[in-house]
Amino acid sequence: MGPSSTAIPQKTVEFIRMDEGSKEDYQLLHTLEQRYIEKLPDRILTALDGLKDSLAGYKVTRLEHSLQTATRAEKDGADDELIVAALIHDIGDDLAPENHSQMAAAIIRPYVREQVTWILEMHGIFQMVYYADKLGLNPDERERYRGHKWFDDAEQFCRDWDQLSFDPDYPTLPLSHFKDRVRAIFSRPAFDPEILHATA
Ligand SMILES: [Fe+2]
Numbered sequence: 001m002g003p004s005s006t007a008i009p010q011k012t013v014e015f016i017r018m019d020e021g022s023k024e025d026y027q028l029l030h031t032l033e034q035r036y037i038e039k040l041p042d043r044i045l046t047a048l049d050g051l052k053d054s055l056a057g058y059k060v061t062r063l064e065h066s067l068q069t070a071t072r073a074e075k076d077g078a079d080d081e082l083i084v085a086a087l088i089h090d091i092g093d094d095l096a097p098e099n100h101s102q103m104a105a106a107i108i109r110p111y112v113r114e115q116v117t118w119i120l121e122m123h124g125i126f127q128m129v130y131y132a133d134k135l136g137l138n139p140d141e142r143e144r145y146r147g148h149k150w151f152d153d154a155e156q157f158c159r160d161w162d163q164l165s166f167d168p169d170y171p172t173l174p175l176s177h178f179k180d181r182v183r184a185i186f187s188r189p190a191f192d193p194e195i196l197h198a199t200a
């Protein structure tokens with residue numbers, strides 16, 4: 001615990017219902033929210049670390065799977081947005097087990113180009129080609145998106161990085177290796193049109 005953690009009583013707003021809040025109240029909340037947002041990279045890294053104890057049954061933990069997916073992306077020369085996307089693509093496993101792709105996409109959407117968000121949002125469907133037939137499900141679910149401008153990118157994400165990354169013997173890089181990139185991406189201004197509409 002550092003000196004900054006000295007217990008100072010937290011200032012609070014005066015109101016008990018929102019419509020009675022004053023300008024000062026909302027300015028205080030805005031300041032506190034900005035400080036809270038600045039800690040987002042730390043919370044992302046903590047959530048990733050928590051994947052150690054997530055869904056079991058594979059030969060690697062969900063954290064190792066995530067790290068391996070990001071390691072393969074890096075080895076293939078992917079840019080930082082895609083590497084960080086690969087790292088967090090299954091971060092929703094715990095809280096959104098039925099739609100984890102959408103959760104990962106929602107988390108990264110304010111900070112990366114739309115192509116990267118689309119890949120994350122679609123990865124669950126595109127991944128089905130590798131296993132769904134074994135469960136009596138439709139492996140070709142992704143065909144609904146055939147012709148989409150980023151179809152090939154989502155296909156490549158799953159084929160070369162995600163579906164391959166269950167190998168306990170692969171030289172997977174540790175979370176510390178990716179920390180600076182996570183901090184850089186999740187410290188960007190949110191919803192900056194120049195970032196959202198950038199091309200790869
Ligand atoms: Fe996934």
Ligand SMILES: [Fe+2]
Binds near residue numbers: 065069089162
């Ligand atoms: Fe995955």
